[in-house]
Amino acid sequence: MWIDLWERWRQQLVRTSATRRCRVNPRRGRRFSGLAGRWRVESLERRELLTNSPPIVDDQSFALPENSTNETIVGTVAASDADLDALSYAITSGNTNGAFAIDASTGLITVANPAMLNFEATPIFTLNVDVGDGIETDSAVVTINLSNVNEAPSIAPASRSINENLSLGVGLGLPFTSDPDADDTRTVSIVSGNTGGAFAINPSTGVVVVNNPAAIDFETTPTFMLGLRVTDAGGLTGDAIWTINLIDRNDIPTISSATFSLPENSPNGTVVGTIVANDQDAGDTKAFLLGQDNLSGVFAIDSAGVLTVANSSILNFEARTSITVHVQVTDSGQAWAVTTFTVNLSNVNDAPVVGSATITRNEHLPNGASIGVLSSSDQDANDSRTWAITGGNVDGAFAINPTTGLITVATSTAMNFEVTPTFVLTIQATDTGGLTGTGTLTINLANINEAPIVSAGTFSLPENSVNGTVVGTVPAVDPDAGAVVTYAITSAAPTGAFAVDAATGQITVANSALLNFETTPAPFFFVRATDQFGMSTTNRMTVNLSNVQEAPTVAPRTFSIAENSANFTTVGSYSATDPEGGSFTWSILSGNIGGAFALNVVTGAVIRVANSAALDFETTPTFSLVLQAVDSTGLRG
Known part of the structure; x- marks a missing residue:
């Protein structure tokens, strides 16, 4: 059915059975397809009458996967023209953000903005497409149905600052993830940058937590660049970097337990070993402190952790084979750590220990008399000792049994208070290993009253010496200082030839006539010396006369x-x-x-x-x- 259009007529066609409308150029005729009676002319202004066969285009639809790339062919709009006029195509509406393009000559629809092809946002595009032959235009609705395509999820990068040395399980946060596909499940994992396994991530919730507190160390790794990956149910992934900056905190120093070996009796100052302590904080100083189990201050430790012997007397293998001591290290930030070290003692032949003593014994004890035994000990069980006197044994006064150590009198006469009132003996004990120990035995002699000692005397005298001639002095001494000695002649041959001064012991001629070389060339007599306590000794005095030439x-x-x-x-x-x-x-x-x-x-x-x-x-x-x-x-x- 044709409707003539005249110039200056205006018309508006309203489709009564549908909402399809057509604008008519007032200068051209317009053919409307459809059944008679379905169109109603509301207004019409006639200017001129044209005769043309308009193009015909019907509603049609296409299917397209979302996210198709640029220039992907969607389809070609099907249109016809009875006059075989060249047709032109144009999208007049519904093409949100230029999602599609249509070839004006062929009607080929292609993708022009892939970003708009999002099933989740716009699953259906309804395009109004005009097809014109240069005179008349027909319109149709082209429906493009997007098919849902699994899309990669995404994860947002982020930056965090946390304290170093956080405890196990402390949470750092939840990465933000998204997926264009509604209801698509997602899992998150750490794929890179997790030095030392410092962090872990809950694969279901995506919460990042501390996994290895020791690895969260500012001095070692001040920054972690965690590579996070989100994976959807279809296996597509999205990656992002989480930057985790550590905040430096005072680290607790670390200290290692240790075991050392040391010979017993090592002298003070001997280096035992070094306690190793570390602090991650650059420039931190360390101070060491030994615990109360440092027996009698047996060890000392310096600021470098070097252990030395401080009290050698405690290092006795026979008393204890090992010593365990607590040691604490404290850094300049007052953080501290404690451990123990053990020193195993090795057995060393110990020198015997000989005591010292002071005793008093009477002078002039008889030979063989017991003086005593010095006390001694040896840390080495069952070690035998050999004894000797190595000093102070004036005139061989004493002897010592090499096996028992018993000291006895060896020379009684040497035990003379007046000559040596005190003996200081050096006693040495030698063990089976050749080590020696010495002690001192001081023997103070007790002064005992002794009889004067009169030695046999021999004198020379010319015969016929006159009375009063001094022959000599009785050779007598009293060992006791201050003793008063008196002298007397007890017998003589010949009798009366000599006299002795009772106080001085001086011998003089008493009867010159008896001094005759020819008759008695060697007269003799006995002198007794007596001290004030009545103790006395007697000895013989002999006078050898020398011959003197005599006148007839x-x-x-x-x-x-x-x-x-x-x-x-x-x-x-x-x-x-x-x-x-x-x-x-x-x-x-x-x-x-x-x-x-x-x-x-x-x-x-x-x-x-x-x-x-x-x-x-x-x-x-x-x-x-x-x-x-x-x-x-x-x-x-």
Whole structure:
């Protein structure tokens, strides 16, 4: 059915059975398809009458996957024209944000804005498409039905700042994820940057939590770049980076337990080992403190953790084989940690220990008398000891049993209070390992009253020494200081030859006549020395006389002769004695009046008449002749 259109007519067609309307160019005729009676002319202004066959286009639909790429072909709008006019195509409405494009010549619809092809936002596009032949236009509704396509989920990047050293399980937050596909399930995982397994993520909730507190260390890893991945039910993924910045906090220092080995009795200052402590905080200082189980301060520790021996006396393997001590390290931020260290002692041959003692013993104890035993000990069980006196044993006064250590008197006379009132003996014990220990035994002698000691004396003296001549002094001493000694001769041969001063012991000649070399060349006597307490000793004194040349001795004699006796008459003979013996030369020294007498020159001891005339009784009744005998040494008698 045709409707003529005239210039300046205006018309508006209203479709009564549907909401389809058509605008008519007032200058052109317009053909409307449809049944008669379905269109109503509301207004019409006729200007001119044209005759044309309009294009015909029907409503149609296409299917397209969402998110199809640019220029993806959707389909071609089907239209016809009885006049075979060239048709033009245009989308007049419904093309939100230019989602599609239509080829104006062919009617080919393609994707122009893939971002708009979102099933979840706009599952159906209803495009109004005009098809014109240059004179008339027909319109149709082109429906494009998007088919749902699984789309990758997305996860938002984020940045967090947290304290280092957080505890296990502390939550950091929930990553934001999304998925264009409604009701699509999503799981979140950590795919990179999780140094040391520091973090974990709940795969269902996506909450990021602390998994390894030790790895959350500012000094080691100040920043974590966690790669998070969200995965949907279809296996599509989305990635994002979570930046986790650690805030530096004072770290608790770490300290390692340790075991050391050390020989027992190691001297003070010996290095035992080093306690290793670390602090993650740069520049933090450390201070070490040993616990109360540091027995008697056996160890010391410096600021570097170096352990040294401080009390060697505690390091006794026989008392304890190991020592365990607590040690604390504190950093400059007052954070601290505690551990223990153990020192295992190794057994070392210990030197024996010999005690010292001071005792008092009487002087002059007999040989073999027991003095005593010094106390001794050896940490090494069953270690035997050998004993010796190594010093102070003046004059070999003492001896020691090498096995038992018993000290006895060896030289009684050396135990003399007056000579050595105190002995300081050095006693040495040697164990089976050759180690030695020494002790001191001080022996104070108790002074005992002793008898004076008189030694046998021998003196020399010329025979015939005059009375009072000093022979010598009795060789006597009293060991007791301040003793008063008196002397006396108890017997002598010959008796009375000598005397002794009772106070001084000086010996003098008492009877010179008894000092005759020829009869008693070595007279002797015994002297007793007695102290004020009545103790005494006696000994022999011998005086060796030296021979002295003696003059001959002529005994006086008396002879009688008749006066006037003839010459050569023998008057008598004389004799002389000389202790040394020998011959004599005789002479008349005086009294030979008138040469009355002469001596026989041969015998020299016979007096004869030499001048008979001089023998006159009346003149000289008595002659007193002085005769002289001269021995071989010229001594006269």
